[in-house]
Amino acid sequence: MLDGLASGFHQIFTLHYLWIVLIGSAVGIAAGATPGMSTAGTLAILIPFTFTMDAVGSLALLASVYTGAQYGGSISATLLNTPGAPESAVITFDGYPLTQQGKAGKALTALILAGLVGGLVGTIVLVLAVVPLAKEALRFGPAEMFALAIFGITVVGGLVQGGIWRGLAAASLGLLVMMVGQDPVTGTNRFTLGSTALLGGIPFIPALIGLFALSEVFLLAGKGDKHVELRNVTTKHEWAGSWSEFRTWIRFMLVGAAVGIFVAVHPGGGATIASLIAYSVARQMSKNPGLFGKGAIEGIITPEAADKATVGAAMIPLLGLGIPGSASSAVLIGAFTLHGIEPGPMIFKNHVDIVWALFAALFVANFMVFALGFVGVPLFARVTLIPRKFLMAAIVALCFVGAYANGSNMLAVWTALAFGIIGFLLRRAGVSVAPIVLGLVLGPLLETNLRQAMIISNGNWLYLLQSPIALFLYALGLASALWPVVSGYRKKRMLAAVVAGELE
């Protein structure tokens, strides 16, 4: 493991890749700080910019954007009371009161440090956990892979907003869409509408661009421009007042990181629920719970560490099993497939060098974001003031040029447009588009392995239930399906506790 990590750092520690990680981190922070730019949407837009890069460069860029965006969202939450992303919403509870008290510099310093601690802990756990998981997954045959895909579908429960049934309907739509094109076994044309361009199926990256980025433009158009005002706040950094205060910070950050990892390793656990749980835990741990909602440093560093820890932890199911743990990690699949790499256990056989380089890039990106946070906060704070209308126009141009660049044909553009409209209609109904992406990823995996299993077993359906690993995965799937019921109840309790705390 250490040899692998050393080889990863050896690859990344070149001027070329360090530049890529630096640029990715800066772009990520800026995009994260911009209200209206989701992390998944930013990643989808940026994939086309990596077309001519090698796999290591492409993944290093996107991993650093992912890392930076999680921190950027907290800047606008603290300074403007406007979270850049849903997972940063909890930061507004105490971050903005700190800004109002003239302590924005201290809040931002604590957030940068919390991000570093959370990010590093999350990446270390990723490195330690993913290799054994992938080794186990390498023993999987078609029956186990089918069970894994079924387990993946149940992940929808965690990814979904707007109710489990709507989420499952969205996932079914994604599964169904991937049936377009030639049948993998017989080569029969399915649902191609007579078009030769559709024989290869629906292009994945333009679909992502449409679902996450273009749909955002239509939603923003309906919301209008919200005037935001950046107060005359000082963003000069300020550390903890004493050594004991610093130790308290570190303790809360480590607790936050642990919560983030625990939530995110459940596929679909997500950063939003992780940061909410971390906030609640911090309030229970604090000696001054009454300060929460009025400007408690612990109220921002614990969820921030949890949020950043989810970046590495969400990649455990992605790399170990081929199942995305969050919407953003689902988009990363686009970057892998662009370079002919299938995320999942086989990656450790066929492209292990790239995986170690990705891990090294994540470590380096955490330090880059930390450094950029120190020198660039005043600049990134200004980014939050970009008028939303110009941002919308820019996203449209980026979506079109990015989609066209994917296949150098108009099918890619029309795919992005169609998925943009589908994404808009569903998101307006309160349905997350992440389950559709999950369906797009798992559809071919599910069908191919089911048919292989049937051919191997001479059409015996019980073959799917004969493996202990498959049975374990079905049980895990059941638990995963029940998870939203439990977490939804917890989330309601957390919110109730938070609101009650603010009213006290």
Add this chain to the structure above:
Amino acid sequence: MKRFAITYDRGVMLALIVFGVAVFAASTRIDGATTSPSDIGPLFVPRIFAGALILFAVLAILFSKPSTEDHGGFNVTTLAVAALVIAYALLLPRLGYVASTLLILMAILNVLRAGSWWSTLLFSIGMTGGLYLIFEKVLTIGLPSGPWGF
């Protein structure tokens, strides 16, 4: 007794049901021949997925609570932006990347009343030119060219 209201989210689920039924109907026109007697064939899985879509959408209509969050409006601006985006897709292969992007960006900013005419023009030229330089010259990915070669 509670009245069953046709809300927007239920309407979306109804559209998914119609789509699922359409896919099911379209599958009847596909050759379902298999290469092996134990193969389930090219139609089995798509029909299962179409059935799942219909089932879950029905369950969503019956049991999901209507969304109470503000997910953005559906007003004239949304429709105008959507129309311009569709126009962009139609113009791109005909006018080429530069002319169509410049035109559509200016039109979108105009519809959104983003600012003064000169800021609209400057932004549109900068965005179009910047992306052209990055994709066409730096990444050497050919963008659609119009009658005038760019």
